Amino acid sequence: MQTPLTVMDFLDRAELVYGDRVGLVDEPVQPAESWGEVTYRRMAQLARAQAAGLDRLGVGPGERVAVVSHNSARLMTSLYGVSGHGRILVPVNFRLKAEEVAYIVEQSGASVLLVDPELDEALAGIAVKHRFVLGAGSDEVLYDFANEPVRHPVSESQTATVNYTSGTTARPKGVQLTHRNLWLNAVLMGLHFGASDRDVYLHTLPLFHVNGWGLPFGLTGLGAQHVILRKVDGAEILRRVERHGVTFLSGAPAVAAMILEAAADWDGPVPGRDRVRMVLAGAPPPTALVQRFEDELGWEFMQLYGLTETSPLVTVNRGRAEWDALPAAERAGKLAQAGAPALGTRLRVDGQGEVLVRSNTVLEGYWQQAEETEAVLKDGWFHTGDGGTLTDGYLAIADRKKDVIISGGENVSSIEVEDCLYRHPAVLEVAVIGVPDAKWGETVKALVVLKDGHRADEAELIAHCKQRLAGYKCPTSLEFRDALPRTATGKLQKFRLRSPYWEGHERQVN
Structure with a gap:
């Protein structure tokens, strides 16, 4: 049976x-009225009411x-009220500028746009x-409690969410993740990171970011x-x-x-010692940060490597019994690796050093x-664009093949920033x-060659970007050059x- x-x-x-537990x-x-404490029974009612509200608006399955x-x-409820009832949720990065959001709405063909009050204007x-x-x-329009939602048939191969990611193109690509992708990723996250009904999960990770890495599903x-x-x-997290x-x-x-x-300024013992565990991803952490995290906070450090295109789980790194007796610095070094493949995931590194992935969490396609x-998806493998090495089953990320900058866990397309600067x-x-x-x-740095007879300073060009791009994408520094090194075919040699x-x-990533 299936x-x-x-x-x-x-x-x-x-x-x-x-049902009666505060979930x-x-x-x-x-700025929006808080829902306060919501039981799981009420959350399910809200999801059904949202689906019925979309029915009332005439928003059909697949929209x-x-x-x-x-x-x-x-x-968070929309993950179920939208995706769980046959539509497709498009969670958008709230840090994007209006032009960027408009592109995503148009490219995805969204018929409904829900906006945070802070972003309304x-x-x-x-x-x-x-x-x-x-x-x-x-809420009065979007949630219809008077009617049961239409039961649109939902198959596991249907697209559940389209999550936009900055890649090597100037425009973000919409990653189609199916119900099967999300389901298996959620279960694997719970399995590898030891989730249970005794957990209290703090949403420090943006929910738009690969659907909160799938943890909202599995933990629910x-x-x-x-x-x-x-x-x-930081202080509010500790509180x-x-x-x-x-x-x-x-x-x-x-x-x-x-x-x-x-924590360095916290009055009294740091809360959560020997109780809290945190999983990090987005960029390889420095070994010193790993050691400080466990020594100073007393929290368990865990790591995953993944991409929006893999739902995101690819590898898992969590302290092993064999490492318990190691000196702190050596243990931290092992934990700083990207980790071993998640259950059901196959990894290999090709002749050019690129990390390739095969798993049930790999995307259906780009929208x-x-x-x-x-x-x-060439040759039956997902090509990550990241360079790395595999040693005894553990992956270490060494360099980025794609020209994507990861700053504070957010992807920044270098091409997109270049395109913006070229408009000056x-x-x-x-x-x-x-x-x-x-x-x-890592942060964004721009190397610029000016046209003959033209002038511009660093502050002017950075301000030019800030008017057009989300703040985290903008250069934090800029240098002027007489020329940029190129190959015989005219390609920039960014590695130089x-x-x-x-x-x-x-490593060439920090």
């Missing part, structure tokens, strides 16, 4: 087994519903059939409690850990650095981009690279441009 694996399985079980604690301070929001109970000009600002007013199915955090702040008895969180190395910084899909009338040539940064892992800034670093 039954379809769909994301509704997780909320259905939570409602059945843990979700919404952010108390936010796309885009959401641009900070972490919130409304966004900035995103006011985006054309879409149905637009709502999240809050008490829109297990009856764990979710605590929503709207905006990341929530203490107040709610948090046991589990996740994020980029930059978030761990924020927590360590806040309406057949050529890009064919290229990335004084710019003749530009190359954008990632350079090491102690806080963010990056090399001087990475001297003394073992």
Whole structure:
């Protein structure tokens, strides 16, 4: 017997087994009215009401519903109210500029756009059939409690979400993740990171980011409690850990650095010692950060390597019994590796040093981009664009084959930033690279050649970018050059441009 694996399985079980348990604690301070504490029974009712509301609007199965929001109970419930009832959720990075969001709405063909109140004015000009600002007013329209939702058939091969990611093209690509992709990723995350109904999970990771890495699904199915955090702040994370008895969180190395910084000024013992575990991803963490994390916080450090295209789980690194007696620095070095393949995942490194993946969590394709899909899934393997090595089954990321900069866990397309700088009338040539940064892992640096007879300074060009791009994509520094090195065919040799800034670093990613 086979039954379809769909994301509704997780909320259905939570409602059945843990219906009276508070499953979700919404952010108390936010521009939209907070939902407060929500039981799993109420969360399931809200998801059904949202589906019925979409029925009432005439939004049919397979239609796309885009959401641009900070972490919130409304966004999390939409994973089920939209995707769980036959539509496709498009979670959009709330840090993007209006032009970037407009492109995603248009390219995905979304018929509904849900907007965080804080972003209402900035995103006011985006054309879409149905637009709502999240809050008490829109709740009256979006949630129909008087009618049961239409039971649209949902198969595990259907697209559940389209998650846009910055790649090597100037425009982001929409990653189609199926119900099967999300279901298996969620179960594997729970298995490898030891989730249970005793967990209290703090949402430090943005929910738009690969659907919160799938943890909202798996932890819901297990009856764990979710605590929503709207905006990341190190001291506030520690306060929530203490107040709610948090046991589990996740994020980029930059978030761990924020927590360590806040802990240094914390009055009294750091909350969560010997109780909290945190999984990091987004960029390989420095060994020193790993050691400080376990020594100073007393929290368990875990790591995964993955991509939006893999739902995201590819590898897992968690302390092994064999490492318990190792000196702290040696143990930290082992934990700083990307890790071993997740259950059911196959890895290999090709002759050019690129990491290739084969698993059930690999994307269905890029939304309406057949050529890009064919290229990335060539020869039956997903081509990550990352360079690495495999030693005794453990992957270490050594370099990035794609020109994607990962700053604070967020992908930045160097081509997109270059395209923006090229729009300035004084710019003749530009190359954008990632350079090491102690806080963010790496930051964006622009190398610019000006046109003859034109002038522009660093501040002017950075301001030019900030008017057109999300802040995290903009250069934090800029240098002027007389020329940029190119091959005989005219291609930029970015590895030569990056090399001087990475001297003394073992890896070309930080």
